[in-house]
Amino acid sequence: MFYYTTGVDAGDVIEQRSVPVEPRDTVGTVFDRLAVAACELLDVVREPLEQGAIEAMPQDLSKATYRPRRQPQDGLVDWSMSCEEISDWIRAQTHPYPGAYTFHRGTKLRIWECEVFSESATTQNPGTVVNVSSGSGFDVETGDGVVRVVRVTPDGDPSQWADEYAESSGLTQGTVLSAAEAPPEWIQTGIRPARGHNSAAFETNLTLGEQGSVDVLTRTGRPRTVGVVAELDGERIFGDHREVTGEHCCNVEYTPSTSGTHTLKVLFDVDDEVRDVRYLKLFVTERAD
Incomplete structure (x- = not known):
């Protein structure tokens, strides 16, 4: 308080x-x-x-941490994460939020409940269904093991038990869940911590003269013309414009020149229309003597 x-x-x-x-x-x-x-x-x-x-x-504002405002599209499940990370990811986005999601044969599939089933990885790629268990759910390979998906909501349908969805939709062992299964009209834009950093840790707390960076991500179900412009306190520091098919990621670096609070703005232009704008607050302190 x-x-x-x-x-x-x-x-x-x-x-x-x-x-x-x-x-x-x-x-x-x-x-x-x-x-x-x-x-x-x-x-x-x-x-x-x-x-x-x-x-x-x-x-102590020098110890404050900032995160950008999330949007429902940010809830895509990355099956290459660990079992625990995926479990936490899903639990953190249940009601009253829109839910974590993946795709199956062009259908957006919201996942409301899962559990860590095995922390021993199989030979399958992350996102691959390795088993369907009647009365329990279906099991998906992750980066370090297997999670059991328990409760889901396919787009346009009520929530249901995951094994019942598997039976009605034809989801079987070997099925792959991923953004590659998204419908052609789907597109995701956003920012995330730079590769090599903790998945939850944006570089927002800097000392004067220190450089930070953020990854700028676009995923799309069909070829799109995507422009990205980044501004630091209203001054343009990055620009990129290209045709994107599938996934494209670029890195934006920033080095505020004064101490205090700064704003990084990232604008996405898709097919000549502004699609998304993201903001990240930065806090810069003087170097200690």
């Missing part, structure tokens, strides 16, 4: 509390826990606030 200011969650902290996140949790159950904790905090601070007796704690 903190005071509202014009900065990004930058106000002085009034009180704080953490809640546990268990392997069985989803983002929805964590929100429920946080709601209970918030009510408890209000009971604790209401009287001191009314009396003006709160001693709020300033935040």
Whole structure:
């Protein structure tokens, strides 16, 4: 709980509390826990606030971390990740969010529930269905093992058990789930941490003179003309324009010249129309003596 200011969650902290996140949790159950904790905090601070007796704690903005605003299209499952990473990815995007997703024979398939089935990899490529288990779900190869998909929603249909979907849709052992199975009209644009960095860690906290970078990604189901322009505080620092089929990724580097808060803007132009705009906040501190 903190005071509202014009900065990004930058106000002085009034009180704080953490809640546990268990392997069985989803983002929805964590929100429920946080709601209970918030009510408890209000009971604790209401009287001191009314009396003006709160001693709020300033935040150390140099330790702040920033992430770009997510969009539903960002939920594509990368089956090359580890079993635990995929499980966390899916649990973090369940209701009330639109859900993580993959593609099967041109159908967008939202995945609401999965479990780590085996942490021993098979000889199959990530995204390959290695087994369909009646009454349980279907098993998919990952980067380091196998996850069992339990609950899904195919586009245009109600949610259903994964094994029932497999039976009705013809999903069998050897079926591959991936962006390559997307319909021709599908397109995904966005930014992600630069290759070689932790998948959740954007380079947003820099010292003056330090360079950061971000990967700019386009995936499309058919050939498209894609333009990408990146600006740092309104000044153009990168431009690329090309025909894209399948997947294309380029790296954008940035080196803010002053300390303080900066904004990286990445604009995607697809077939001569602005398709997407992404923003990333950067925080730059002076070098220590």
